[in-house]
Amino acid sequence: MAVLQGLRALPLPVGFRAAHIIERNLIHYRRHWIIIFSGFFEPLLYLLGIGYGVGSLVPAIHVPGGQTLRYAVFVAPALMASSAMNGAVYETSFNFFFKLKHMKIFDAALTTPMGVGDVALGEIGWAVARGSVYAIGFLVVMTALGLNASPSAILALPAAMLLGFTFASIGTATTTFVRTWQDFDLVQLILLPLFLFSATFTPISLYPAPLQVVIEATPLYHGVDLIRGLTTGALGPGLVVDVAYLVVLAAIGLTIAGWRMRALLLK
C-alpha cells in the first residue's frame, strides 16, 4: 500500500483516466522489473557484436547523400529504432494479450469510470513509455561512444517515441486479432525480417530493386531512415516523408485498435 501511495505521489494527471492503466502496469512490474531492465541490453549487445565486432571487418559505409560513415555509426541509429520498436511491441503483443484474454484486466477496468478509449490509450501510452526508456538509454550510450555525428541527434528521441507510438498502435490492433499463443509465431515471422532487413545492418541499395520497394513500404525502415538521418545529420525532405508515413500508420493502427477493442470488450 505504501508503494501505491508512493506512486500516487508521482505527478500522474489523475483526471486523465488512461493514467490509471499506466499506474497499474508500473505497480505490476515492481516484481518483474528484470524483464524491462534486461530488454535494454538486447540492442546494446547487437551494437557490440555486430556494430563493433563485425564492424571491424567492414570498411566505411557510403550512404545515399554522399556521406561516408564508420560501420558502428551506421548501425547504432538503426538499433536505437529497433529498441523503441521492441519496447512497444513486447508490451502490446504478449503482455497485452495476457491482460486481455487471461487476466481480464480490461473487463475489470471497465467496471470503473474508465472507458475503452482510456484503456487503449493507457496501454499504448505504457508501451510507448517502455520503448522511450530504451531509446533514451540507447541514445545516452551512443553519445558516450561518440556515435552521434550531429547535434540533430537530440531529435532522434522524439523520432524514436513516434516510432514507438506507431508500433504500439499497430501492435495493439494486431493483437486484438490474435486467437491463441501460437498465433504469435506469425508475429515473430514478421518482426524478425523487419529487424534484419530494414536497412538495419546494410544499406538497402544492396538488395534487388523489387525487394527495396517492399522494404520501403514497411514501418521500421522509415523509423531507421528517420533516426539515422538525425544522428548522422543527413537532413532532407525524405525525413518529412518518414514522419508522415509513421503518423499515418499510427492513426490507422489506433483506429483499428479502438474499433476492435470496443468489439471485444463491450459485447
Added chain:
Amino acid sequence: MNLARAGVVLERNALNYRRTWRGSIIVSFVSPILFLAAMGLGLGSLISHGQHRLVAGYPYLDYLAPGLLAATAMQTAALETMYPILAKLMWDKIYESILATPVRVAEVFIGELSWICVRLLIVTTTFFTVMVAFRVVHTPAGILAIPIAVLTGLAFGGAFMAYSSNQRNDSGFAALNRFVVIPLFLLAGTFFPITNLPAVFQAIAWLTPLAHGVALTRAVTLATPMAPPAALGHLAVLVAYAAVGFVIGRRNFERRLTV
C-alpha cells in the same frame, strides 16, 4: 531407473509435437536462415568489398554459417528448456500427472533431455541441409558438424533445465536470454573471430561451450586443419558441460518434484 519409462516421457513430447511443430519451424528454422541471408549475404557483401576481402581466409557467408549452426543449437536448447519445462512443472502440472504413474523423477528428466536431443537433431540437420544448398560445406566430413552442434546444444540443455526447475515465474527467462544466450550468440565467435575481442572477453568466451562448439563446427565444414589435441580439448569442454548440466539438472528436478 527404467529407460523404457523415460522413453514414454519422450513419446509424450513427440505426440505433443505433432500439433505444435509449425510454430517451432519459424523459430528454429526460419530465423537462422534469415540471419544467414541478412548477415552472410547482405553484410558479407560489404565485407568482401573492403580491404579485408575474407574472414580467416574464407568468404563471410562460409565463415558465418557453421557458427550459426552451433548457435542455433544453443538457442534451440534454450527454447525447449525454458517455457516448456516451467509450463510442465508449474502451469500445466504435466509432471504431477506423469509422476502419478510408475514413472520416476529421474526418468522424467532423462525423457525430457532425450526429447531436447531429438529437437536438436531435427534443427541442426535441417540447417545443415540449407548450408549444403548454400555451398558453404567444403568437405564430406562437414557432416560431423551435426553431432557436434547437437553436443553443443546438450552442453547448454542440462544446465538450462537446472535453471528452469528453480524458477517460480517467467521473469528469470528474460534474464537468462538477455544475459547469457544473446551475448553468447553475438560475441562468442559466431559472427566474428574471438581474437577481435578484448583479451578479457576472449578468456570469458573460451569459458563457455558455444565458443568451443563454433570452433569445431567451423573447422569441420571449412576443412581447416585442427591439431588433434585442440579438437579433443574443445570436445572435452562440451562433454564436461553436458555432464555437469546433466547431474545438476537431475538433482534440481528431484528437488522440485519430490514431495
